[in-house]
Amino acid sequence: MAAPKIATATRIIPTSAHILYKEGHWQIRESIGKFIEREVNPYVKEWENNCLFPAHSLFRSLGQLGVFAVNKSIDCGGLGLDCSYSIAVAEEMGTVRCGSIPMAVAVQSDMATPALALYGSERLKAEFLRPTINGELVSCIAVSELHAGSDVSAIRTRAQKIGDDYVLNGTKTWITNGIQADWACVLASTSADPPHKNKSLFVVPLNSPGVHRSRVAHKLGMHSSDTATLFFENVRVPAHHLIGKEGKGFEYQMQQFQDERLVTIAVLLKPMERCVEMTREYTKERHVFGKPIYENQVVHYRLAELQTEIESLRALLYRAVLERMAGTDVTLLASMGKLKAGRLARAVTDQCLQYWGGVGYTWENEVTRLYRDLRLHSIGAGADEIMLSIISRMMDTK
Numbered sequence: 001m002a003a004p005k006i007a008t009a010t011r012i013i014p015t016s017a018h019i020l021y022k023e024g025h026w027q028i029r030e031s032i033g034k035f036i037e038r039e040v041n042p043y044v045k046e047w048e049n050n051c052l053f054p055a056h057s058l059f060r061s062l063g064q065l066g067v068f069a070v071n072k073s074i075d076c077g078g079l080g081l082d083c084s085y086s087i088a089v090a091e092e093m094g095t096v097r098c099g100s101i102p103m104a105v106a107v108q109s110d111m112a113t114p115a116l117a118l119y120g121s122e123r124l125k126a127e128f129l130r131p132t133i134n135g136e137l138v139s140c141i142a143v144s145e146l147h148a149g150s151d152v153s154a155i156r157t158r159a160q161k162i163g164d165d166y167v168l169n170g171t172k173t174w175i176t177n178g179i180q181a182d183w184a185c186v187l188a189s190t191s192a193d194p195p196h197k198n199k200s201l202f203v204v205p206l207n208s209p210g211v212h213r214s215r216v217a218h219k220l221g222m223h224s225s226d227t228a229t230l231f232f233e234n235v236r237v238p239a240h241h242l243i244g245k246e247g248k249g250f251e252y253q254m255q256q257f258q259d260e261r262l263v264t265i266a267v268l269l270k271p272m273e274r275c276v277e278m279t280r281e282y283t284k285e286r287h288v289f290g291k292p293i294y295e296n297q298v299v300h301y302r303l304a305e306l307q308t309e310i311e312s313l314r315a316l317l318y319r320a321v322l323e324r325m326a327g328t329d330v331t332l333l334a335s336m337g338k339l340k341a342g343r344l345a346r347a348v349t350d351q352c353l354q355y356w357g358g359v360g361y362t363w364e365n366e367v368t369r370l371y372r373d374l375r376l377h378s379i380g381a382g383a384d385e386i387m388l389s390i391i392s393r394m395m396d397t398k
């Protein structure tokens with residue numbers, strides 16, 4: 001990829017991408033982008049209609065392209081690159097023409113595996129991280145429960161140490177990749193200590209006796225993503241499946257959330273831009289009252305404003321990434337960006353759908369799919385109100 005620009009079918013828009021991306025980033029993006037155009041986008045409609053994409057075969061191919069390896073160290077099979085490369089991968093994954101697949105990939109690269117990579121034992125990394133980085137295994141992150149989503153500290157799943165094993169009991173829900181995954185990174189309480197000090201993360205193979213799964217049906221969007229409820233009934237895992245130290249799970253999970261939020265912002269940029277671009281093209285062609293809809297000032301001004309907001313969000317993301325690379329805690333910027341990304345995705349898809357009129361209200365329209373899919377991002381990975389509470393708390397402590 002030669003230049004830091006957004007190339008669309010019809011035109012080139014300069015972006016702030018050169019602030020973050022160098023030749024290596026563009027090379028990775030180019031190979032992923034080509035793969036998506038050839039091997040993913042032609043099948044999106046079929047997978048969306050079937051409510052499932054083939055995670056194992058797709059992840060194997062993406063693994064060969066290094067999608068899961070960029071942010072992992074060389075000693076565990078990764079490419080040992082800095083976090084700007086994860087952002088480049090996530091931004092390019094946004095060229096997939098639905099929200100489900102970028103989300104599933106981000107779960108594997110930036111939600112289920114970072115704590116294992118940082119704190120897991122060599123044995124655990126060899127057994128689970130390496131094959132996950134290769135794309136041979138599919139993973140999921142199992143934190144949320146029916147009564148504990150925003151309030152992670154309220155989870156009820158327990159892991160009790162018995163002999164050389166931990167025995168898990170509890171139910172996790174809303175788990176992305178949960179039907180197809182080979183293993184889950186599970187947050188469970190391991191003691192009666194205070195809620196932020198009594199949790200631990202475990203690698204749980206999902207073919208273990210006592211694991212049952214059922215599919216969460218009829219979601220508003222993200223249709224080709226398999227979302228599961230996972231039941232753990234006296235599930236025994238060997239003690240070495242504990243990630244890092246017992247009682248540190250809440251802390252590790254909060255760290256995983258920070259990268260997850262940056263990646264969520266990156267994944268949303270391209271779909272929002274595509275939405276604006278598709279709407280520009282449509283409204284230029286569609287004539288109402290004798291002229292293209294686009295020629296109404298209210299329409300082209302609004303689309304220009306949305307494009308400007310997307311570019312501002314990109315600048316905020318890149319600043320957060322650069323500061324993170326310099327070793328700064330970017331919780332505040334990541335939370336601001338995640339809040340803005342969720343809200344902007346809603347504004348962009350809602351406004352664009354409006355300009356498509358009745359056609360915007362039909363199921364197969366890509367703008368409509370994005371309207372359904374991207375709505376999740378004000379809820380998942382920390383709802384808007386959770387971001388606001390983090391931001392206001394940090395403003396108070398300045």
Ligand SMILES: Cc1cc2nc3c(=O)[nH]c(=O)nc-3n(C[C@H](O)[C@H](O)[C@H](O)COP(=O)(O)OP(=O)(O)OC[C@H]3O[C@@H](n4cnc5c(N)ncnc54)[C@H](O)[C@@H]3O)c2cc1C
Pocket residue numbers: 107140141142143144145146147148149150151173174175176177219222227376378379380381382383384385386389
């Ligand atoms: C499609 C999908 C995929 C998901 N994938 C995963 C996954 O892979 N792994 C996983 O562990 N979880 C996953 N989740 C769960 C997701 O993280 C939770 O839905 C999210 O954290 C919100 O939790 P909740 O649904 O229990 O909502 P609740 O916690 O019940 O909150 C409901 C609403 O209340 C409001 N609210 C909450 N707290 C406050 C507050 N302090 N002040 C003001 N308002 C507040 C917010 O508007 C929030 O949306 C997924 C969810 C969905 C829908």
